[in-house]
Amino acid sequence: MTVACAIEQFLPGHPICYLGDIARTPYGTKSSRTITSYSIENTQFLINQGAEIVVIACNSASSVASDQLRKKFNIPIIEVISPAVQQALKETRSGRIGIIGTRATIRSKVYEKQILCKEPDFKVFSKACPLLVPLVEEGWLNKRETKMILRRYLHDLKNKQIDTLVLGCTHYPLLKHLIQPRIGKKIKLIDSSVSTAQYLKSYLESKKLLPVEKDNATKIQKSTFFVTDLTQSVQQVAEKIFQRPLKLERI
């Protein structure tokens, strides 16, 4: 949802077809095989809905399933890792980069691989933070326990003299206000949601797929938001992120 919201802000004229696989989340604790199989189903659903470009708006799925999705589907598949890596490489001065993410993302080592492939002398330090997703989903965004758990997770990274930290999970931007003071005010945080939306915008520009300003008013189609499960807390979190009422449709 944080990625969809960032895309909406960067590309206001573009209709989004969103699918949140709420029934089967969290993905970050699952095996690569299961994440890949769910990602294939979800992509097929979006294509059936008429999607022409698919954004894998989840770091865990991007980490382990993007190669398979590109092999299987003949449309552009955008993931959230490469844009965040690009942004991190642009921001870092010292070449010492931290990554936080789910167990699946960290286990895949995808951030290390992509960074070291471009800058073999850089140092990458990773830390899986599996409890942050449930804490965010519970809406515990300012609780003392969340701060303590964050301090515990960030402890090792604090001694590594990083100057850039990638928030390698689309839930983590909601904890930015707690992460920044705990990791250090001078450390640049990379929000993969924003990087991905920026990347998508320049991709569409390069392919001349951006809607012409004038046409927006007539061409604008309503975005649709599908979920595989719908509870009160999902509705609340969605409206908190988008800052407006949102019609979620259960499939």
Place this chain on the structure above:
Amino acid sequence: MTVACAIEQFLPGHPICYLGDIARTPYGTKSSRTITSYSIENTQFLINQGAEIVVIACNSASSVASDQLRKKFNIPIIEVISPAVQQALKETRSGRIGIIGTRATIRSKVYEKQILCKEPDFKVFSKACPLLVPLVEEGWLNKRETKMILRRYLHDLKNKQIDTLVLGCTHYPLLKHLIQPRIGKKIKLIDSSVSTAQYLKSYLESKKLLPVEKDNATKIQKSTFFVTDLTQSVQQVAEKIFQRPLKLERI
């Protein structure tokens, strides 16, 4: 797994066919509709494997799906709520009973309904504790943060003069050692896993389905443990619960 383990202890001669729907857990945050649909699939799988009695070894699924499962399948369906309620009614002296569980279980009000149906003058106090499942699954069984979160969840219940507390989620027995001192040493904890295993044993006795002692050696069949997803942490948790090496088979 805590229920399967208790059943193994109470009924050592009986082969178990276990299915852990790890790929789609946790259930406790999902809607009743989704939990019911997954429970139907899981029950069908167990019946296809030859199960003659199905135990819904999850409070969330028991709370919202047991009526549907009984309608749909023509074999005995045992759930974990009624045995825990029976045990709680047996233990309480004051008639003031606390329930902790997932959001789905607490929302269903199934414990209140069953208790008040038998004892209309009793008082039932419920509290959803959604973060306990991820904490247990992370293996944070003795961390300071787990203790703080438990204290927060149990805070309201402490002022209700309960004398009995039902651990209304099959994950919670793993936190018994933290719950007991925080809720009070004199308060009786009801472990729905143990109550269910005891109930199953007396059910089998009443139907004369218990294997004869002598036959055990020859009749004993190997139990099978299926999971819908398999990761290292699932394997570790399983062996921690069963206290022995366990062959988990991914379906």
